[in-house]
Amino acid sequence: MAFGLAHLLATSPLKKWGGEGKVILEPIPAYRFLTKKPLGSFRFRAAYGGRGAAKSWEFANAAIYHSLNTPGARVVFVREIQGSLADSAFTLVRNRLEAYGLEGAFRQANGRFHHVENGAEILFLGLWRGNKPEGIKSLEGATLTIWEEASEGRQRSLDVLIPTVLRTPQSELWCLWNPMLPTDPVDRFFRGDVEPQKTICRRVNWDSNPHFPEALREQMALDRKKDPLRAAWIWDGAYMPSAQNALWTRELLDRAWVQGRDKVMEAVGRVVVGVDPAGGGGDEVGIVVAGRYGAEGYIVLDDRSVAARSPEGWATEVLRAVDAYAADCVVVEKNFGGDLVASNLRVNGVHCRIREVTASRGKQVRAEPIAALYEQHKVYHRRPFPALEGQLLQMTPNGYAVKGKSPDRLDALVWALTELSRRSLAFGVY
Known part of the structure; x- marks a missing residue:
């Protein structure tokens, strides 16, 4: 027999109780901007940086949080190209639900999670299939769209994505990425000369993650000795250094x-x-x-x-x-x-x-x-x-x-x- 939502949350590490029975997530401090205010407070929330910053984990946590607190919410994780669910955040979200003891609160079917009590759902889409924006068309009506690996996205994707998903006062687009080049559309959009309105954008690196694994710390130290510029790109969120044997330095x-x-x-x-x-x-x-x-x-x-x-x-x-x-x-x-x-x-x-x-x-x-x-x-x-x-x-x-x-x-x-x-x-x- 499935437990009710109240029981699941009462025994879950995800929660603290707020007013009117709302659930308050206690994220890593660097990611509090994802949950501090309800959906609709911003149009865009974004985080960029290097490896080991727990961006994917904390965005998944925040997605679960908002699906619990926003009845009827439609939370969509997107990538530029998604060949299968294995390419998406599906497994990560499922693991987080299990860790919080919330798997009974969500019914899993057809590659999505449906909340059994408040009607919220979490699903996963690829923006482009072949040369057609079929995934983008499916995003109309999304409450929260989370664009993973956004540095891989094309300008055309950004141009079509924004007016498609920001249709209601509550709708928001979130982006997370490891910087590559300053020419990448997502970088120009958030870090260019003109900042979009109602935006909160944070640079978050490994040193903001209190759970940064020791094994990764050892690898980072080795990378810094071997190639400091490349290590700055991998771990510190710097732009990609020149390619090996590049014509320009x-x-x-x-x-x-x-x-x-x-x-x-x-x-x-x-x-x-x-x-x-x-x-x-x-x-x-x-x-x-x-x-x-x-x-x-x-x-x-x-x-x-x-x-x-x-x-x-x-x-x-x-x-x-x-x-x-x-x-x-x-x-x-x-x-x-x-x-x-x-x-x-x-x-x-x-x-x-x-x-x-x-x-x-x-x-x-x-x-x-x-x-x-x-x-x-x-x-x-x-x-x-x-x-x-x-x-x-x-x-x-x-x-x-x-x-x-x-x-x-x-x-x-x-x-x-x-x-x-x-x-x-x-x-x-x-």
Whole structure:
């Protein structure tokens, strides 16, 4: 015979009793923001950081807490791609329910947990199946959506997810991730220049977890001795360091900025806007402005890359870049748009010279001569460009090191500097 909810909670380590019979969860202090206020108090709650911070555990705990305290709640764990329940948080949630003695309060069926008394349910979905957002469509009416491994998500996922799940005053979207690159859509959304409204976002690392295992502590110490930069990414929530044998290094890029920050704008010569329209899985249109500087130098003036929402949108941003820097030429790759690429720019007001290029060789082959210019200290950066630099640090002689992602900003930079350095014939790409 199943015990009633009151009995289960009275004997569960999950609870303390609050007013009106509500259950109060006592989470790890770093995660109190997940349960301190009821659903609807924020639109977004997020946590990012390195391994060992107990993010997945505490988000699962909080999901159970809100399903107990919110009758009829629909709590959905999502991932970009979920091949099966084994890829989801299903097992973790089931184990937490068992640990709290609450397995009798939830009926398990069809890959979800249904509360037998208050009607709340916890389910698990993949956002994309093939190339279709079938999982996203299923999220309408969700009370709480928890996006796991959000750094793997595409910009298109974020664009569709937000208006789908934030339909009611009580609805919230929670995100948890280990940072990879500053170009990742979830990072730009929460940690970019403009913070979304009604948001609470926390960096949480291993040192905030009082239950951090000793075995992991030993592994962390070993990682710090072997490769401090990689250890900072794995354990401290830093961005991914440069890939092994990367064409660009952090030192090269830092020097480019140090050399370029004091350059006088009046000395900039010919200016080119490089454009890489989204294609082949890209989420962005790369738009990078660069100019000649002195007899043999080049300077990166701006990174105006935008999300690939509409042809009109990115063409308008190219026009703004041309006008802002009095550009002489726009160099645009046409592999994924053909003749429509140039006509889109013309229709939206770009009247300077447009040079269309076709990529006939691999990205790394086109990038190597440009990386060589950096090694010769001929390329300066007007200011730091974190998102662009994050992509440069992942380009190797064997290709782009981030699986499933397209380095659109890097490609735009390469097109611009290729045009300025007049190396097109050597590249064999036009």
